[in-house]
Amino acid sequence: MDPYEPNIDPILIQGASFIGQAMMNRLIGEGKTGITTNSVYDSWTPARAYQHYHGAVRILSEAASVQYASPIKQNFSDLRPGLGYDPRTVSWKFPALWRGGEWHLRDIVDYELTAAMGALEHMAYYRERWLRNFYTVQKRAISWNGAPYAFVVPPDQRDSVTAVEMLNILRFGEVEVEQAEAAFTADGVEYPKGSYVVRVAQPFGAFAKTMMEKQVYPDLREYPGGPPQRPYDVTAHTLPMQMGVKVITVNQPFQASLTKVEKIAAASGAVEAGPVTAGPAKAYLLEHDSNASIKALNRLMKDKAEVYWAAKPFSAKNKLYSAGTMIVHGGAGIETKLQAIARELSVNFIAVNDRLNVQAYKLIPPRIGLYKSHVASMDEGWTRLIFENYEFSFTNILDKDIRAGGLRSKYDVIIIPGELSETQIIEGHRNGTVPPEFAGGIGEAGVQNLRDFVNEGGTLVTMDKATEFAAKQFALPVKNALEGVKPQDFYVPGSLLKIVLDTENPIAYGMPRETAAFVEQNAAFDVTGNAKAVGNYPLTNPLMSGWILGESKIFGKTAVVDVPVGRGRIILLSIRPQFRAQVRGTYKLLFNSVYYGPATLTTYE
Structure with a gap:
């Protein structure tokens, strides 16, 4: 239809x-x-x-x-x-x-x-x-002569590993990808050697075009002036926006020396030599821009390395590094390990002997509990998949585990994934509808155990609908501005919306100030008290791709919240930061949350 x-x-x-x-x-x-x-x-x-x-x-x-x-x-x-x-x-x-x-x-x-x-x-x-x-x-398809003529993916990417991943997704979909052997000019802009080009005039150019361009979903109603006609699935699938990759649309034909590529590989990383000639450097720096930096961090944690995140921008070797830059303390054998990580993950470490004297978060290997309700949540499965792909160590915890209590002695971070309402989390399946061992949710006892966990220093990370559970059950100083709003007054059925981030908050380390977030009828909060707004919708229409009705309802509202509670904290990610393991551009909001909670603020000399 x-x-x-x-x-x-x-x-x-x-x-x-x-x-x-x-x-x-x-x-x-x-x-x-x-x-x-x-x-x-x-x-x-x-x-x-x-x-x-x-x-x-x-x-x-x-x-x-x-x-x-x-x-x-x-x-x-x-x-x-x-x-x-x-x-x-x-x-x-x-x-x-x-x-x-x-x-x-x-x-x-x-x-x-x-x-x-x-x-x-x-x-x-x-x-x-x-x-x-x-x-x-x-x-x-092969005779296409309209606009756009092509899409260009330049090599200067914020996250070059994810850019290569995006290109390989296109190749997996049998899209022809070419690479420039020399600099060229297209639509009056010069692009360097090594840029990738995806032309639309090719057998499966329609697939490339729909994946690379903005979607404009039609405003369909049940009847004139009535509620929106619900799409069967989501309305936005723009790959560069989802993955945080810079792609330029070129409308006019151009000449360039191009070679078809099959499998695309990211450039091998390295450890830039330090100023010392014997022994390790004092420290090694890794910028936080790439998702691969999180995989590198997980490997270092497993190797018991001493690792920090800079809490403020700082200078080293005549360069300014942003908050969130990883500082790996030097020591015997560490450079050999970093070289192996750099080669395998295509990340670059910078060896320094400078006295950094910067405020920093000392990181520890977080003990992660990923909540798995007996009310099946696909979001839990996607979360599990990306945790495995990025080499996080974690344990699935069930309703009975939360009801049993003693959570702080076992976990530093508990994650409640999306698609689960407050009622589903607390009550689960009704008795008699499933075998007894699968009936019920975490119950009131489980809610209290989660409160104890946070008050004792644990971090609770909630996503999607679960943010409303946390907001209400913990009486947080936030209010969902969309509560009770009818679909004809506000509707966003799976679209990419702009959010503006506080990149000096650890939750947003390594992120651009503005990014595309996947939103599907999610809460938009007003925050007060000690709640910190980390990611807000702008004061103009936030739609980047897809469909939205009543956009003014969320102007300036908050999508990412950091709330200190007791000795711990609760993080509300009311977007879908890992939707279907696709939206690489917002993965770090989840990954950073996991490490931020149990980290200790100190000074790295």
Whole structure:
């Protein structure tokens, strides 16, 4: 159903309808009822519609569940509207009502088999037309002569490792990537040798274009002036914004000496030689800009290295270093370890013998507990994945572990991931709906144990909906400015919004002052008292890609909050800082939070 992403060739959009109607025709012809087409799923995000950007048609069919394999009984009067259809009303895309009754696993198999045979019969009958259309789609792709002409990824990146990762994602999607063998000029701007170029006129240029450009999602309503029509999935997928990579759109054709590349590798890192000729340097500096610096930190922590974060900007070797720069204390054998880390992770350490005399946070290996509710949270799985990828040591903690208490003796940091409401965290599954060992949440006892954990010096990091749990249960000096606001007055269904960061707060170390954050109907806080605003929405429309309604509701509101509580602290990340393990540009907000909590402020001489 609408909308479909504008980079998809119209032939493919119509093709999905063409084959879907054939499948439905065979189902209806066999007397099967309760079937809809052109409903539920849109064709907006390439996360699902990958085929549409690669010269093929994507179709998806689903049947009503029987909840594993037991027959269910469904009354007609209990059926409710879905996205784009009403099961109790006849329409052109829902022509035969299912009147209720029993529904079996056998029914699912029969319906799906008929649908599959309808698709195969259709493809066989119209095979020449399908082949001709596929040829036309690919011919149009390689003949593209509009704007933009190309995207340029220059080598001077804030996080060059992530930039290379982005290019390899495009290569994985079969996008052709070229590298400049010499400097060139495009749209009046000179780019250096080594710049990467992605031209749109190529077989899968539509995929490159949709991943690299800003999305403008249409303002769709249930009825004129009514609430927004909910998208099936998110509305923004702009890869450079998500990953914090600088990409320039070039509209006019240009000449350059370019060579196609296959797998792209980041330049090997190194330890810049210090001014000493024997023994290690006094210290080694690593700037905080790259996500790879966090992986390097995790390896150093496992090696029991002495590591600090500078709390203020400082100068060394005639260069100004920003707050958050990593200071690795020198010692026997440390340079050999740093050389290995530098080579493997493409980071650069600077050896110094200067007396730094800078305020700094002494870091320790944090004992991390990642909350895993029995109410399944995909966000917990994505968090676990990125922690594994970035080599964090952590333990999953369950409801029973939080109810048992004694948390501070086991953990320095507890993380409550997103997608879990206050009710789900506290109450969990109702008794009788799951086996007894999976029923219930953390309960009031667990809430009190979390309060004790923070008051005793622990750090609680909450994300997405869980920030509202923390705000209310800990009576924090914050208030969600969007509480009770109706969707027609404010709506942001998975978009990239600008936030402005206090980069001298440890939570935002290594971040640019302004960045794109993934937001999906998240809280926006007013902060008072001792709560510190670390990331705010600007006083103008924050939309960078996707869709937002009622943007003025969040002007100047806070998305990232640091709240000291007792001897510990609570960090509210009310954005989605690690959404689906995609948004590399805001990973550091989570990573920094983990190390910041248990760190000790001192002076590094």
